[in-house]
Amino acid sequence: MHDLIAVGVLDHPNAAVQDAAVELGYAICDERRSGKSATDIVIEMRDNGDTMQTAANWVVAAENDLCPRFAER
Numbered sequence: 327m328h329d330l331i332a333v334g335v336l337d338h339p340n341a342a343v344q345d346a347a348v349e350l351g352y353a354i355c356d357e358r359r360s361g362k363s364a365t366d367i368v369i370e371m372r373d374n375g376d377t378m379q380t381a382a383n384w385v386v387a388a389e390n391d392l393c394p395r396f397a398e399r
Contacts, residue, residue, distance in 0.1 A: 329387040335380055348392075354385055355393035364389065364396070 330336040336347060357367050364385050371381035389397040 351388035351392045354388035358396045
């Protein structure tokens with residue numbers, strides 16, 4: 327959550343927004359576990375309306391905070 331706030335994706339989220347952000351993060355991790363690449367997820371999110379930067383920030387935050395085995399070191 328702090329990563330997303332730091333880069334301006336979330337701005338002082340309330341509890342409901344935080345819960346939704348965590349759900350999205352876990353969905354990203356599920357996609358990674360199923361074999362989808364981080365790049366493919368970012369492109370899919372862009373195609374659904376996010377900017378490339380915002381989508382990349384979501385994926386990086388999810389990997390760093392929720393599924394670190396996928397985080398690039």
